Amino acid sequence: MHMHPAKRVEIIIEAPMEARLSEALIKAGVTGFTVLPVLGGSGRSGHWTREGQVGRSGMVAVVCLIRPERVDNLLDAAFAVVERHIGVVCVTDAQVMRAERF
């Protein structure tokens, strides 16, 4: 099977910022991404879990597969939203089967 190189961008962000991030990604021309709930974790702000959270508290993960040449544009758009917030942005190499979809 022939595979094509892609970048996998994963952004862990506070739930109240999710809509703003999604909007910024769409504006930046990102055609597809997946939003996942986050159960808990640990980091610079200490240990936390989804239990003990109410309302729109907590974190979500926004995962996006994108062609390598478009990743800088995505990161600029994402960073403008998440810069001052708790969260993590990471980029890893990935391979996809259908390059035309990204």
Next chain:
Amino acid sequence: MDIFATAAQNLTTPMILCFVLGLAAALARSDLSVPEAMAKAMSLYLLFAIGFKGGVSVAGHGFDAQLGLSLLAGVALSFALPLVAFGLLRVLTNLSALDAAAVSAHYGSISIVTFVTATTTLAQQGIASEGYMVAVAAAMEAPAIVSALWLAARSGAGRRMDARLWHEILLNGSIVLLVGSFLIGMITGQDGMARIDSFIVAPFQGVLCLFLLDMGLVAGRGLRGSRGVLGLGTLAFGVLMPVVGAGFGLAVGLVLGLSAGGAALMMVLCASASYIAVPAAMRVALPEANPALYLTLSLGVTFPFNLIIGIPAYVAIATAVTGAA
């Protein structure tokens, strides 16, 4: 003596005991939990029921100047209480101006669960209250955020309120359902109540018990997970501020000439701290402020304090002061 007797009696209601059970279970690391979707459904039910009953009550009594003045007073209190909270925090703690501003927003806004519990406590004791206090509760949710952002801006931090943030705050699900069901109750009146009272009256306290069990679990887990977050001064603030707020509420209730129940609810609204709408707004507007601090304070300290000690005391004091006992 009566005040203490009434307060002590209220501690042994199923609602409070369910909350204590949840709190104890979480602190003891039990795996007891209420499914998230069920908790959400129960909160929708409670908001609908309390809003509808308030609307029906207003339909029965009609509009008067006191309703308008109470709404205005609620908004003014929500604007003003963060300033009081901010001053108290600066005296009692060494929090940064930014953290103090974020915390103060929570104390100007309200906790609708505390309000629902208070209305149920009043109903159990047969104390009447103004139905429109539900509308006052909705009106008090947002103004405090504006005051807190102003306080933060004075210290050179924070973000301006944009249209989107306004939209999210003013049209958050709780406010829409509360105000919406209030209007439905007002439009349909007693006839509407007769059609659905078997759904919103009889099961209400049972649902509230289960919901408070979940809130106890949430508060307990929040407390457990944030050891070391709160200093002695901050803890003292979490207990002192509701009392100060209740004092403001009582004074305004007396000036407005509210009934004993109405004055008690005004005290509860001023004493309670938000833990749903305001934290989300603070994460957007003041991201550098420490969320563990304000969530632990409002949900882990002030909410249990109001539920277990505050509400019985506020009801007893309002009853005694207005001479309704």
